[in-house]
Amino acid sequence: MGAKSGREFLQRLDSTPREVWYGDEKITGSVSKHPAFRGVAKSIAALYDMQLKPELEDVMTYESPTTHERVGTSFLQPRTREELGRRTAMIKTWADFSGGMMGRTADYLNSSIMAMAAAAQFFGKGEHDFAANVSGYYEYVRENDLVLTHTLINPQTNRGVGPSKQADPFIAARVADKTSEGVVIRGARMLATLPIADEIMVFPSTVIRSGQDDMPYSIAFAVPVSAKGLKFVCRESFAAESAFDHPLASRFDEQDAVVVFDDVLVPWERVFILEDPDRANKVNESTGAIVFMAHQATVREAAKAEFMAGLATMVAETIGADAFPQVQERIAGVLLIAETMKAFIGSSEARAKTNEWGLMSPDYAPLNAARNVWPRLAPDFSAVIKQTGASGLMAIPPEGILGSEARPDVDRYFQSKLADGEERVRLFKMAWDASGSSFGGRQDLYERFFFGDPVRMASAYYSWYDKEPYKRRVMELLHRKD
Numbered sequence: 001m002g003a004k005s006g007r008e009f010l011q012r013l014d015s016t017p018r019e020v021w022y023g024d025e026k027i028t029g030s031v032s033k034h035p036a037f038r039g040v041a042k043s044i045a046a047l048y049d050m051q052l053k054p055e056l057e058d059v060m061t062y063e064s065p066t067t068h069e070r071v072g073t074s075f076l077q078p079r080t081r082e083e084l085g086r087r088t089a090m091i092k093t094w095a096d097f098s099g100g101m102m103g104r105t106a107d108y109l110n111s112s113i114m115a116m117a118a119a120a121q122f123f124g125k126g127e128h129d130f131a132a133n134v135s136g137y138y139e140y141v142r143e144n145d146l147v148l149t150h151t152l153i154n155p156q157t158n159r160g161v162g163p164s165k166q167a168d169p170f171i172a173a174r175v176a177d178k179t180s181e182g183v184v185i186r187g188a189r190m191l192a193t194l195p196i197a198d199e200i201m202v203f204p205s206t207v208i209r210s211g212q213d214d215m216p217y218s219i220a221f222a223v224p225v226s227a228k229g230l231k232f233v234c235r236e237s238f239a240a241e242s243a244f245d246h247p248l249a250s251r252f253d254e255q256d257a258v259v260v261f262d263d264v265l266v267p268w269e270r271v272f273i274l275e276d277p278d279r280a281n282k283v284n285e286s287t288g289a290i291v292f293m294a295h296q297a298t299v300r301e302a303a304k305a306e307f308m309a310g311l312a313t314m315v316a317e318t319i320g321a322d323a324f325p326q327v328q329e330r331i332a333g334v335l336l337i338a339e340t341m342k343a344f345i346g347s348s349e350a351r352a353k354t355n356e357w358g359l360m361s362p363d364y365a366p367l368n369a370a371r372n373v374w375p376r377l378a379p380d381f382s383a384v385i386k387q388t389g390a391s392g393l394m395a396i397p398p399e400g401i402l403g404s405e406a407r408p409d410v411d412r413y414f415q416s417k418l419a420d421g422e423e424r425v426r427l428f429k430m431a432w433d434a435s436g437s438s439f440g441g442r443q444d445l446y447e448r449f450f451f452g453d454p455v456r457m458a459s460a461y462y463s464w465y466d467k468e469p470y471k472r473r474v475m476e477l478l479h480r481k482d
């Protein structure tokens, strides 16, 4: 029990049967050795190992209130500002490991389930004690140090109508049956990043609202990835063998999958919301989970912006382009994004207050601004890298050339102001991987959408924001007599 090592995570990964489809291949055997997952599994293992490093112990772990073992800090239910700060330090430490390229490290969903457990009463108790189910699940995940994936969205069949109005009402995952053992789920959901997780949580979206017709789809539950009938249909992998050629993709391709529930039985103790559109619509806001998820996301985004600023600066300096004003102006834009995200975090923590469930909660206003502004800012990263690196981003021959008879040409013609040929190629490969490779393209898409459709998030933001005080000032000036 308690915080696990990387080796323990890998053993768990390889010994847990799961139905993961990669093209025509149904992956059996050691998932951690499969080319699509090897790199990211190793990275997750490294994150687990960080928890056990003596010098990081106080940042990465705390004492479990039930077992008194050390458990991961992302499970910490903060009651003080100091504890909130410990959460931030932990999240930043993990995010820096990948330069913010891994969006779905375990702390993302741990933050959600941690807040929901504090607000367990929200889930209610009737024939089934959903409140106890949420608390019990949080403790189970915390004490076993599991990593979760999740899926919020119905398949993209016809967005013009809701799930119940589709030609086939069983395309979107829904309740198909209820038995004495639990709820049977049939249909599919998208998109689950990190199908090598231990468990999958199915929750309502933070943006899309259910109507009364959507009763069978208004559900929340969790099951192990080994649940019978559960299938992950993966996209093509962007992972690569060579860390020289693909320094980011080879390590951090988390993979994304459509999830099929082929009559999956969810035991009653893992059901959190059942056929309850009203609760489904409110769960993320009312429990405070959205605040802690946004907090985790903003810290990760700050880490990524810092990394991208470092990368863009190095590209510019390496080829002696850093003195040009337009290059400086573009990189300044990336630095401004980093400072903006850090300012959001700082102000959310400075204005933290105890929420109705007893947690020291960061102020949502800056975090809600962060979650709306990030999808507009993050696409600039790849634009700045491309505008700065220009054709150099294509002067990146595969690693093999370094051992070939063409090596002297690399040494001579690929060198730059600050780097020899090999080092310049290494740097520019990283810049391309961050901005233009398949991995880089997916990063761009992820930042635009991972927290929901930015268009509907902005509409929700418009409705949520109290604009009355600003309007009053306009009215006052409009009708001022002198």
Ligand SMILES: Cc1cc2nc3c(=O)[nH]c(=O)nc-3n(C[C@H](O)[C@H](O)[C@H](O)COP(=O)(O)OP(=O)(O)OC[C@H]3O[C@@H](n4cnc5c(N)ncnc54)[C@H](O)[C@@H]3O)c2cc1C
Residues within 6 Å of the ligand: 104, 150, 151, 152, 153, 156, 159, 190, 191, 192, 193, 194, 256, 442, 445, 446, 449, 450, 451, 452, 453, 454, 455, 456
């Ligand atoms: C790389 C990546 C990883 C992801 N990982 C996860 C994950 O781990 N777990 C998870 O649950 N989700 C994940 N997502 C999914 C994410 O939650 C969704 O992308 C997001 O909620 C938007 O939904 P959608 O992709 O279905 O877009 P759609 O809803 O299909 O939107 C498509 C287009 O139509 C517009 N549109 C659709 N409906 C409306 C409407 N009613 N009003 C106005 N405009 C509309 C949108 O603005 C958009 O331009 C991931 C997405 C990406 C890209």
